[in-house]
Amino acid sequence: MIELHVLSPDDSRIWRDLRLAALIDAPYAFAAQLTGWQGASDERWRGRLEIPGSLNVVAVLDDQHVGMASGMPSPDLGVVELTSMWVGPTARGRGVGDELISAVEQWARTSGARVLKLGVIPGNDFASALYRRNGFVETGELGDQTPKGQPREQLMTKAIHPV
Numbered sequence: 001m002i003e004l005h006v007l008s009p010d011d012s013r014i015w016r017d018l019r020l021a022a023l024i025d026a027p028y029a030f031a032a033q034l035t036g037w038q039g040a041s042d043e044r045w046r047g048r049l050e051i052p053g054s055l056n057v058v059a060v061l062d063d064q065h066v067g068m069a070s071g072m073p074s075p076d077l078g079v080v081e082l083t084s085m086w087v088g089p090t091a092r093g094r095g096v097g098d099e100l101i102s103a104v105e106q107w108a109r110t111s112g113a114r115v116l117k118l119g120v121i122p123g124n125d126f127a128s129a130l131y132r133r134n135g136f137v138e139t140g141e142l143g144d145q146t147p148k149g150q151p152r153e154q155l156m157t158k159a160i161h162p163v
Contacts, residue, residue: 002099003060012045018058018068022086029086029124031143031153055107059087059096066091069100071107078114080107085118085127092126101134105160112162119143119153131156 007015023034049056051072059067067087074081082104087096108116118136120127136156143153 001061002094002096004099004103005058005060007049007056007058009046009049012042012049014058014065015049015056015068016040016045018065018086019084021088022068022084025089026086026124029121029127030084031119031121053111055104056084057100057103059091059100061091061094061096064090067096067100069104071104071111073111074117076115078112079117080111080113080115082116082118097130098134101130105134105158109160109163113160114162116158116160118156120156122154128154128156134158 005011019037020034023030023032023037027034053073055071057069057071058065061067068084069082069086070084072081072083082101085097085100087100105116116136118131120131136158139155139157141155143155
């Protein structure tokens with residue numbers, strides 16, 4: 001059974017361990033670079049979890065932390081972002097990604113958002129398929145400039161109805 005846990009700043013070590021695992025496992029999938037986070041202070045990790053209006057959730061399967069996702073406020077009114085999405089190799093294909101997306105979507109609804117937005121690196125076909133299966137559509141827009149050598153993210157959105 002998949003369990004989801006919302007993290008607080010006191011859970012920064014859990015976040016750190018999962019985020020570093022994600023950046024090692026799938027460096028091609030993130031705009032962030034491993035070198036930018038390796039050796040980061042506890043204060044920096046904690047700060048990541050203290051972003052006002054954000055949600056940080058992890059998935060637990062077989063008593064192991066196996067995935068993560070965040071919901072972040074956006075400067076655009078009525079829009080929130082799904083970021084930092086990752087599922088570990090041992091948990092892929094077991095519904096963990098769907099559960100994480102669902103948790104962020106529910107948070108977005110209760111936050112009053114009307115659109116959930118994300119960026120996916122071109123060529124990350126498994127992630128794109130997961131997002132499409134969960135109702136996201138490609139916008140044709142490009143995301144922010146990524147570190148040198150990486151293609152810009154393709155933006156995807158999903159219309160949601162606030163509660």
